[in-house]
Amino acid sequence: DPKIIQKPKYLVAVTGSEKILICEQYLGHNAMYWYRQSAKKPLEFMFSYSYQKLMDNQTASSRFQPQSSKKNHLDLQITALKPDDSATYFCASSQEDWGSAETLYFGSGTRLTVL
Amino acid sequence: DAKTTQPDSMESTEGETVHLPCSHATISGNEYIYWYRQVPLQGPEYVTHGLQQNTTNSMAFLAIASDRKSSTLILPHVSLRDAAVYHCILRVSSNTGYQNFYFGKGTSLTVIP
Numbered sequence: 290d291p292k293i294i295q296k297p298k299y300l301v302a303v304t305g306s307e308k309i310l311i312c313e314q315y316l317g318h319n320a321m322y323w324y325r326q327s328a329k330k331p332l333e334f335m336f337s338y339s340y341q342k343l344m345d346n347q348t349a350s351s352r353f354q355p356q357s358s359k360k361n362h363l364d365l366q367i368t369a370l371k372p373d374d375s376a377t378y379f380c381a382s383s384q385e386d387w388g389s390a391e392t393l394y395f396g397s398g399t400r401l402t403v404l
Numbered sequence: 405d406a407k408t409t410q411p412d413s414m415e416s417t418e419g420e421t422v423h424l425p426c427s428h429a430t431i432s433g434n435e436y437i438y439w440y441r442q443v444p445l446q447g448p449e450y451v452t453h454g455l456q457q458n459t460t461n462s463m464a465f466l467a468i469a470s471d472r473k474s475s476t477l478i479l480p481h482v483s484l485r486d487a488a489v490y491h492c493i494l495r496v497s498s499n500t501g502y503q504n505f506y507f508g509k510g511t512s513l514t515v516i517p
């Protein structure tokens with residue numbers, strides 16, 4: 290069973306619309322993240338949350354807003370969608386025990402296409 | 405951004421042992437070296453990590469140079485399932501003191517039957 294659930298798996302949107310990407314983790318982790326991967330580009334770090342608190346934001350645009358209603362839940366709201374937002378969005382989590390065993394676990398991603 | 409250098413691609417034949425190199429000349433003393441791999445349409449998968457000593461697990465052997473400026477991920481007896489993009493990552497600190505994982509292009513490993 291997948292421990293990090295991302296929904297939906299595929300999403301098609303029109304330019305200017307708004308979408309919410311869902312992420313839930315059942316690993317008991319305290320930190321959650323969003324990454325984005327455009328076609329043939331490296332994974333790009335977007336946000337990190339720890340105990341539902343924003344720790345780091347490397348996304349220039351305010352159109353991307355994480356939402357954490359519970360510790361194991363981190364959604365990503367994207368407003369005023371543009372074709373350049375088309376990418377696969379990966380959610381990840383970690384224990385946030387910053388010792389030697391810290392490891393990121395990734396979900397299978399939401400593939401967003403903006404027309 | 406991640407301060408590692410990896411070859412863009414490598415090729416191997418099934419059953420061979422593959423050595424994936426990574427250069428990290430500016431690594432800090434408290435930065436760990438992590439390896440992840442990613443196959444198309446899936447999220448990255450943890451492979452291994454280390455600080456100074458060589459490490460081994462069921463997936464791979466990580467050899468770290470004594471000066472820590474380079475490392476090599478060694479995959480014994482590769483199969484077609486090992487074909488993936490392999491990422492060498494340093495766990496760096498952000499300006500908030502929080503540590504993040506930054507991914508680069510990685511090395512695309514092709515395994516030939």
